[in-house]
Structures are given as C-alpha cells and as structure tokens.
Amino acid sequence: MLRISKFTDYGTVILALMADNPASTHSAASIAQQVGLPGSTVSKLLKMMNRSGLLTSCRGKQGGYSLAKAPQEISLADVVEALEGPFGVTECSRQNGLCQLEERCAIRHQWQGVNGVIHNALQQVSLAALQQPSTVTGAPDFKANA
Template sequence: MLRISKLTDYGTVILARLAGQPDRLWTATEVAEATHIGLPTVSKLLKKLQRSGLVISTRGSHGGYQLAQPPGEITAARILDALEGPFAITECSGSHSTCGLESKCAVGHTWQKVNAAIRRALTDISLAELAGTTHGVTTTTVPLTRLLRASHD
C-alpha cells in the first residue's frame, strides 16, 4: 500500500494551518493548539520544515513561523520530499537505485513510468489546494489515467 507516514500527514496539517493565514507569524504553541497535534511533534516538524525551506522562522518575543512562499507555489511533491525524502514506489524508480535485478528486470521500466506519473500528479497539487484555500489560485486537475497514458507515449 502506498501511504505517507503519520509525521508527514501531521506536517501537511501544520502547513495547511499556516496556509490559512500566510502573513501571520505562528508560535509552535499556537500551531499545536490550532491543529490539536502535540507541541513536541509540532516543534519537531516546524524545525524540519524550516530546514527544508518551506517555513521561515523569526526569533524574539514577537517571532514565530510562517510559510516561506505563497501556498499556491508549494507543491505536494515538495512537501513529501521535505518530510519523507524523494518519492519512489520501487527501488528502481528512485534516483539512486541499488537494485541488483534492474538490468534484467521486465517490470522496472513500467514502475518507473507509474512513479513519474504519480510525481507529476503530486507536483500539480498545491498546498493551497490541500488546505482548501484556493481562492484566487488557478489550478488544473489532471486525471491519473491521463498522466499514465502520457507517460506511456
């Protein structure tokens, strides 16, 4: 089963909260209260999101966290990369394959196409869409079947 981790899910919830008021500075405590995620987890994820460049922090008594870019410019693919590392559904579909069967495998090339289609779909989804704050953001929905056909051509 393809599934993101609980921490990635929580990280997305945190980013969605920040996206709801992108110009506001949020303390970790405020984010924890607003999302109902424990403060230690929120603090850990905010630091990770800051290191990845998705969130910026301001120190001081009036400091806090906010998105580094507008929500419409942050993609689901970028969020997953920041929280889980590069997306790959099989060993050979990642950028650094260590599969010893790759040169003799009949299915690897097809899994790579599926991985590329999923990656494109994740790139087409913005944080604004994930957060439900797409007002004023133009988005395009592309069915996964069309992406799979396009990768086959």
C-alpha cells in the same frame, strides 16, 4: 506500503493551517494547540520543514514560523519530499543502484513511468488548493504507445 507517513500527513495539516494566514508568523505552541497534536511533535515537524526551505523561522519573543512561499507555490510533492526525502514509489525510481534486481528487471522503466505520474499528481495540488472544499478530482491520462 504505498502510504505517506503520519509526519507528512501532519505536515500538510500544519501547512494548510498556516496558509490560512500566509502573512503572519505562527509559533509552534499555537499551531500545536490548533491542530491538536503534541507540541514536541509539531516542533520537530516545523524544524524539518524549515530546514527543507518550506518555512522561514524567527527566534525570540514574537518569533515563529511563516511560509517561505505563497500557498499557490507549495505543492504536496514539496511537502512529501521535505519530510520523506527524494520521491520514489519504488527503490529504483528513487535512486539507481539500490535494487538488487536492477540488472535483470524487465519492468523498471514502467515503474519509473508510474512514479512520474504520481509525482505529477502531487505536484499539481497546492496548499491553496487544499483549502478549497473539494479541489482534487479527475483521472490520470495514460497513453499506450506500443
């Protein structure tokens, strides 16, 4: 299924919330309360995004998580890769050698092109853009060069 996981979806919701106050630190509990998700789930997500470098963390009283970069500098592609691993809409666009059809596949390069277009689309949407009423629009631009 061409769909992001719920975790990634939740991740973007959490990050968008944090982007409202990029300077302050947010505890897992307070985030969970605000987005309406189980604390354990939110905590797991925050840990994953911290390990991927999207967040910074601080333990102890007054501890919590903060954005590691400015909201303008974190894209949806970053979030997807942080929570789902290397980007790739097909087996072959993720890593060579995974697909049994690789040798005889006639359309591998075309899928890799599509992969790039979708990746690009996600890269162009930042956390800052997510906060705007309706930021994402327009159609991709394709060229038939043959």
